[in-house]
Amino acid sequence: MTFNLQSIVRKHILSLAPYSSARDEYTGKEGVFLDANENPIGSATPENWNRYPDPYQAAIKEKIAPIKGCRPTQIFLGNGSDEPIDLIIRLTCEPKEDNIIILPPTYGMYEVSASVNNVQVQKIDLTEDYQLDVDAIIEAINPKTKLIFICSPNNPTGNIINREAILTIIDNFEHGLVIIDEAYNDFSDEPSFIPELDNFPNVMVLQTFSKAWGLAALRLGMAFANEELIKLLNKIKYPYNINGLTQKLLIENISNTDFVVNSVNTLNNNRKLLAEALSELSIVEKIFPSDANFLLAKFQDAKAVFDYLIEQKTIVRDRSKVKLCDNSLRISVGTAEENTHLMNLLKAYKS
Secondary structure (H helix, E strand, O other): OOOOHHHOOOHHHHOOOOOOOHHHHOOOOOOOOOOOOOOOOOOOOOOOOOOOOOOOOHHHHHHHHHHHOOOHHHEEEEEEOHHHHHHHHHHHOOOOOOEEEEOOOOOOHHHHHHHHOOOEEEEOOOOOOOOOOHHHHHHHOOOOEEEEEEEOOOOOOOOOOOHHHHHHHHHOOOOOEEEEEOOOHHHOOOOOOHHHHHHOOOEEEEEEOOOOOOOHHHOEEEEEOOHHHHHHHHHHOOOOOOOHHHHHHHHHHHOOHHHHHHHHHHHHHHHHHHHHHHHOOOOEEEEOOOOOOEEEEEEOOHHHHHHHHHHOOOOOEEOOOOOOOOOEEEEEOOOHHHHHHHHHHHHHOOO
8 A cells, every 4th residue: 555644644734843741851750840830739639630641641551552452652542532533634634625524324523523624524325224335435535535434333323334345445545544433343243453553554443431441431532543643643632631530540440351341241232132122112113233332223203202201311312313314213222220211111102
């Protein structure tokens, strides 16, 4: 592949002098710190939070790398996956000139981030079975196309995107980046693209701690790519984008991989039982296959069911207005008790 990252990066960023923080200039842990205008007295809490955190989160990346099958230098950590989504658009796309390709129905933040940055969006719909329309995607690529976003397992449909189709897009997009969003990958049997990044210089993979790890409140997303791209993302991010409390709690949680395994197994089993129960309801027309921690279900009248559940203080997502998701609700897989509660309400529903 003849991919050249520098050819798609905005020219002024290549020559940009990044902000240099106090922790860039001295990375040691010992010493008398009089360089960052912090409060030397401490904090009003039992544990002091008066010092700035590691801007590059080295300790966390050292722990993530063996779990994900990559090098620490291939990891970027962001405030949720939304931060690297925004940064990769800002890094590569000239406002009003360049464009990205998204594949509806898909995660909404790709389009929102592009719109905020005044970047054009091309939409190539998925097929009726929620797979890539490979020929249409390749045909839509033009010299101003910088990024293609592929979500797999896809949100809101839940299905895995055919791997061979993704590889075809990667092979046919040498002048841009393919962003593979694997936020729900832990719930599927599909191998991640992360261990293969050395073979794909034009690929960036997104994952998160919000789902299988149960750490949504910490807002920590991960981007994985070649070292050159990671350096550029570090160059344009805010200096201390991951706060100290988040870093501390991540270190405490990340070694407990048994929790993740057990959580995934439990939720996948609950997903299977919930799908079987929903399929028995006369008000449900179809349950779409899912490799995520949610189900997309087509109802006879999704809006009425959604409103009824809201009245019962049971909240799902109405996806009826999303492309190719007519009359569909997205239902997160809950605990066994929560799923039983939902099913009892749906069985009692009168249309």
